Amino acid sequence: MSGHSKWATTKNKKAAIDSKRGKLFAKLIKNIEIAARLGGGDPDGNPTLYDAIVKAKKSSMPSDNIKRAIKRGSGAEAGAANYESITYEGYAPAGVGLIIECLTDNRNRAAAEVRSTLTKGNGSLATSGSVSFNFERKGQIVVPSDGLDYDKLFEIAAEAGAEDVKDEGEVYTVITGPEDLITVREALQKANIDYNSADLVMLPKTEVDLGLEDAQKVSKLIDNLDDLDDVQNIYSNWTASDEVMEQLDEEE
Numbered sequence: 001m002s003g004h005s006k007w008a009t010t011k012n013k014k015a016a017i018d019s020k021r022g023k024l025f026a027k028l029i030k031n032i033e034i035a036a037r038l039g040g041g042d043p044d045g046n047p048t049l050y051d052a053i054v055k056a057k058k059s060s061m062p063s064d065n066i067k068r069a070i071k072r073g074s075g076a077e078a079g080a081a082n083y084e085s086i087t088y089e090g091y092a093p094a095g096v097g098l099i100i101e102c103l104t105d106n107r108n109r110a111a112a113e114v115r116s117t118l119t120k121g122n123g124s125l126a127t128s129g130s131v132s133f134n135f136e137r138k139g140q141i142v143v144p145s146d147g148l149d150y151d152k153l154f155e156i157a158a159e160a161g162a163e164d165v166k167d168e169g170e171v172y173t174v175i176t177g178p179e180d181l182i183t184v185r186e187a188l189q190k191a192n193i194d195y196n197s198a199d200l201v202m203l204p205k206t207e208v209d210l211g212l213e214d215a216q217k218v219s220k221l222i223d224n225l226d227d228l229d230d231v232q233n234i235y236s237n238w239t240a241s242d243e244v245m246e247q248l249d250e251e252e
Contacts, residue, residue: 020227023227023229024059025056025059025061025065026229027232028052028055028056028059028061029056029061029065029069030083030103030232031052031055031056031103031232032049032052032053032056032066032069032070032073033069033070033072033073033080033081033083034073034083034085034103035048035049035052035073036049036069036070036072036073036074037073037074037075037080040074041070041071041073041074041076043070047182047185049070051185051197051198051199053066053070054195054197054198055196055197055198055199058196058197081105082105083103083104083105084103084104084105084107085101085102085103086101086102086104086107086110086111087099087100087101087102087132088100088102088111088114088125089125089126089127089128089129089130089131089132090114090118090123090124090125090126090131091118091123091124091126091131092118092121092122092123092217092218092221092222092236092238093121093122093123093214093217093218093221094208094210094214094217094218094238095208096208096210096214096218096236096237096238097126097131097134097135097204097208097236097237098118098123098131098222098225098234098235098236099131099132099135099202099234099235099236100114100225100231100233100234101231101232101233101234101235102114102228102230102231102232103230103232104230106230109230110228110230110231113228113230114225114228114230114231117221117224117225117228118221118225120224121217121220121221121224121225122217122221123221132202134204134205134206134237135202135203135204135205135235135237136202136203136205137178137200137201137202138163138175138176138177138178138200138201138202138203139174139175139176139177139178139180139181139184139198139199139200139201140173140174140175140176140181140197140198140199140200140201140203141157141173141174141176141181141184141185141188141195141197141198142171142172142173142174142195142196142197142198143171143172143173143174143188143193143194143195143196144170144171144172144194144195144196145167145168145169145170145171145172146170148172148193150165150167150172153165153172153174153188153193156187156188156191156193157174157176157184157187157188159187160180160183160184160186160187160188161176161177161180161183161184162174162175162176162180162184163175163176163177171196174188175203178200181198181199181200182198185198201233201235202233202235203235204235204236204237206237207237207238207239208237208238208239209238209239209240209241210238210239210240210244211240211244212240212244212247212248215238215240215244215245215248216248216251218236218238219248222234222236
């Protein structure tokens, strides 16, 4: 996985217990509302909603918050915002490519905030297609590794159609084709294998290896983008050595 993916794993674990919890919840609620709006409010018949709910529960979101988000999204309760999905492409320092996915009820605000944050972080917006050509859409299932044998997971996932299983230390990351995400996730569930999240993501085809100084700049910029209310997901193509990642982790 890219350096940012490893970094995001650490950041997401911390987000549930620090001051970013509110922002994390807001992003998860948006996911639930959109999933319910597009596929209905019954998670048994809406796999996207099902996985959005699982992700919210894993982040310790109260059940009442989840239920209200489903009702708003499905139209059973008033108050849902009219979100639209917008994707921006950009560059961070050292030529690192960024794909920034937003859900917003104000396109002009989202564009202005993303552009301003990139500029302040010595980055820039890019033309459509100039970054995304180096990324591909994949399914990604994050599985806690504690007490789970890698070979067992690999066998079950591969038989269900997974492309790869990566050992990331505290978690295993199962990679699938976009069309196979739900099938593989269901196979893991049938085998009583717990999972933290199952999402469609953008993974880089090639990566930029960064030293500590550039990694610090890029991770700070990504953090600042992630703090924007309209930003849902950020994908990047940077990576770094284990030593650099450890130093970044110590700085938090």
